[in-house]
Amino acid sequence: MPNSTSILSPIDVERIRKEFPILHQQVNGRDLVYFDNAATSQKPAYVIQALTDYYQGYNANIHRGIHTLAERATKAYEATRLTAQQFINAASEQEIIFTRGVTESINLVASSYGRAFLREGDEIILSGLEHHSNIVPWQMVAAEKKAILKIIPVTDEGELDLDGYKKLLTSKTKIIAVNHASNSLGTINPVKEIIQLAHQLGAVVLIDGAQAGAHLPIDVQKMDCDFYCLSSHKMYGPTGTGILYGKKELLEKMPPYQGGGEMIKEVTFEKTTYNDLPYKFEAGTPNIADVIAFKFAMDFITELGKENIAAHEHDLLLYATQQILKLPAVKLVGTATQKVSVLSFRVEGIHHFDIGQMLDARGIAVRTGHHCTQPLMDRYGIEGTVRASFSVYNTKAEIDQLIEGLERIINFMK
Amino acid sequence: MTINQVQDEIIQEFALLDGDREMTVFYIMELGQKLPAIEDRDRTEENVVKGCQSKVWLTATMKNNGLYFSADSNTAITKGLVSLLIRIFTNQTPDDILHADLYFMNKIGMERFIGTQRSNGFAAMIKQMKLYALAFKTKMEIRHD
Known part of the structure; x- marks a missing residue:
């Protein structure tokens, strides 16, 4: 280390x-x-080692086991959540949801938040700098809910045209989804300003942090974003895991994204009650090994x-x-x-x-x-x-x- | 020359490059630069080979039972690759083209240096050339009937 x-x-x-x-x-x-x-x-070698250590030393399914290995695995898994919370300065660990990465994080929000709260004629604003991952999930929900997509124009230099953005904002604007930094051009976007303007209209803002995670300081509270997405594999960590940060009050009112084990409190054939945050959004056995190793990747960044x-x-x-x-x-x-x-x-x-x-x-x-x-x-x-x-x-x-x-x-x- | 004689010639030429990746890539591009230009009227959407990541135009004509291909591409390496196929198939009969076993690809280790994506594109070009051969063969048979 x-x-x-x-x-x-x-x-x-x-x-x-x-x-x-x-x-x-x-x-x-x-x-x-x-x-x-x-x-x-x-x-780094010790991220790879963390994967091996888990599989060789304490591979067990997490949360419900009462045996020693399950306890160790659960502790290691939850340790990553704590590290992630500190890494982006979230207010609570309950605001950290493990996903497969940015793509799944965006799909989760588009599907859960979008389907629950978008109405016909509502507007979603994206930018011309977006990765397909931050376009297609919105197109899908927009088509379903008859919402409208609007695109922030990009200048010749590859920057977002903020005046253009301001012109797109209306009382119909419900969601803004932009990246923190562009994967194609590298442009760092003025997310704080974008968020402030959106909040004046009561819209929520999702930031795709795929290209920021390993490169830029992230403070979700200071930024005041509503959702923030990270992929472990772009941050020296393993593939197949990542984070969705969401403000607690938003996550609480959102319906679950997928159904299955872990995300429930009680199941009868008549009715199912859902688990509390963050587990409500983590159906099924998660990607335990990669989540555990992801902590070591964030530690690597923080220590440097x-x-x-x-x-x-x-x-x-x-x-x-x-x-x-x-x-x-x-x-x-x-x-x-x-x-x-x-x-x-x-x-x-x-x-x-x-x-x-x-x-x-x-x-x-x-x-x-x-x-x-x-x-x-x-x-x-x-x-x-x-x-x-x-x-x-x-x-x-x-x-x-x-x-x-x-x-x-x-x-x-x- | 038969298809296999041309293939053997190509195998020998590539052997001289001694597996040097950069020399091989440069050599392929040089071959592409020597490929006669395709006629502008043949540079149509219809003649674009489906399944290639690069854009490849390919067309064929027949003279005295032999096929003649012409092609172009927007990338230099692909143009070089298609030029190899043209060299092998030029003035061969539709039947010989249809039955050709293109062993030169393995012998020169093509997939190793062009990667999976370009290999798929290369396979698409071969398929398209064989389709031309089939079309001309069918045309000939109809004429004979």
Whole structure:
């Protein structure tokens, strides 16, 4: 485990890299350069160890068992809830619901809150920067409830047009769902302002925090969001788990999302009474192992210090931006003033798939395509981009390798 | 040359690359650059191969019982890949194309260096070429009847 560090102490990348076994391998004959962190981050050894420890030492179903293993598993599972509560500064552990990740969290809110409280003609506001995960669940509930979707416009730089947003707000506005940071462009959105304006009209706001979890400080009380969603796997944790934060008074009035074990208090064939929060929303045996290991991932972030991580990643982003702009024919997509460490770009005359494949041949992992944000790509009239996204374990030397790879590709294609 | 002779030639050429991933990718793109351009009138939605992540236009004509394909793609690597197929199938009979066993793919380790998604796209191109062969074969048979 890394030692606790004070605010803005520099990141010791070499020491951190030692914690990530996967980074120490060759891909296609070269040292792996992993720049696909916005898709999923790598996992430190002790997160992986936590999974093994659970399965080898105390695998048991949680909450209802009275034997020792069940007790240990329940304690470890609930310890993650406490850590998550502190991680986002929620007012209560009851406001933390474990889900499979951001996608399921959004589906839960759209399905449970949306179906219960939306009426015909009500309006849902999304932004032009959203991932399909934060579009499709709303389209589904809107179609069912005959509600209307409205979209906050995006500027050429990739920022949300706040004046445009203000114009969309009406007395019919019931839900606003936007991301904290854009997965395609990296733009950090002014969520606090968005939430304040929405609350003036009594609308609720859901924030998709998929790209913020590992990079930005999150304080749901200060932000005053109504729902906040996180995915463990983008935060050095295992896949298949994540969090839905919801304000207690909202979660209490929402109907359950799925039925089954764990979420009930009493079942007869005539009537079922539901369990209290947060269990009302956790039907069935949950993803115990991954939830337990998720705590270690959040601890990793907290112990390094989010500010320190953000400073290191910002440094990488600045360096990468400077270096890549020296190359001919490179165009950045998304030049917002506030960005997480996502560098989306295009090279004139070379398809992004070709670039991705050629970089892979040099052991460099980037993402290519529309990044599950087709409406955003349409906004720019492009099919996709190449996206390099940086994490705490990346280095400037790796960025140099990316630039060198791009240089070779550009020269070859001339 | 028969289909298998051309395949063997390709296998030999790829062997020279000695498994170097970057050289292989560059080589495939070079092959694509040499592919004659498709006629503008053939660059239609109808001629787009379904199932490819990249856009691929493919069309075929027949001369003296042999098929002639032309193709283009919006990505350089895919264009190189389709050029390999064109080289193998050019001036072959519909029957030979329909019955061709494309063992060169395994021999050069294609799936390893193009990945699953492009492999699926590659399979779609082969299917489309075989469909052309079938169509021309049927046309010939009707004419003979």
